Amino acid sequence: MKHTTFLFFFSLLLLNNTLFNNKAFSQTNFNTENPKKWGFETEFVQPFLPQIGIIRLQATRTIFNANENMRGDLLFGLFIRPNVKHDVVEKINEYMLVAGYRQYFWKGLHLEAKSNMGYAWGTKNLVDGKDYETPTWFWEGNIGYKFEFAKKENSNLYLIPQFGAIGNIVGDIGPRNGKPDNFIQGNLLFGINF
Numbered sequence: 001m002k003h004t005t006f007l008f009f010f011s012l013l014l015l016n017n018t019l020f021n022n023k024a025f026s027q028t029n030f031n032t033e034n035p036k037k038w039g040f041e042t043e044f045v046q047p048f049l050p051q052i053g054i055i056r057l058q059a060t061r062t063i064f065n066a067n068e069n070m071r072g073d074l075l076f077g078l079f080i081r082p083n084v085k086h087d088v089v090e091k092i093n094e095y096m097l098v099a100g101y102r103q104y105f106w107k108g109l110h111l112e113a114k115s116n117m118g119y120a121w122g123t124k125n126l127v128d129g130k131d132y133e134t135p136t137w138f139w140e141g142n143i144g145y146k147f148e149f150a151k152k153e154n155s156n157l158y159l160i161p162q163f164g165a166i167g168n169i170v171g172d173i174g175p176r177n178g179k180p181d182n183f184i185q186g187n188l189l190f191g192i193n194f
Helices: 002-019
Strands: 038-043 056-064 071-085 087-106 109-125 132-145 148-149 154-169 183-192
Touching: 038 154, 056 087, 056 183, 071 109, 087 132, 109 154, 132 183
Parallel strands: none
Antiparallel strands: 038 056, 038 183, 056 071, 071 087, 087 109, 109 132, 132 154, 148 154, 154 183
């Protein structure tokens, strides 16, 4: 897993240098004279992974801008997991609202923290065969780097590979048979700033 994560990030750096003809570490400099304060992003990989199937749709709004490197974005959106095969229940449905904050430290390098709250239900728990419904509250923390490309005066596209963790604060879909409720995760977000 560690080698796969390293290769993934290294491949993105090479891809960035090759396709976009820019040095990766000079990729993102926030324009303080004509800032693009809004963004919209979505998860690029997780919706297509079996037993994950998570759809993320979120907007960003820059609310803190000390200089071209130090800035912060408010995050808000949706976490959707519609009728996905699961390792604790036969099928799970999760729908949550997301609120969070992303703090940039140097160019595209950032940390983010999010709170996801909503409702979930699972059919046929694999231990006791019962259906469960529950309010949900998840925490999430990620580290990542924002790679911008297709830059235009009014907008630009970007990719954000992230690595982090997500865990359950509130939520019960029945007996877990020793399976964890906190997970290491990798995200690949695709977005547009405007």
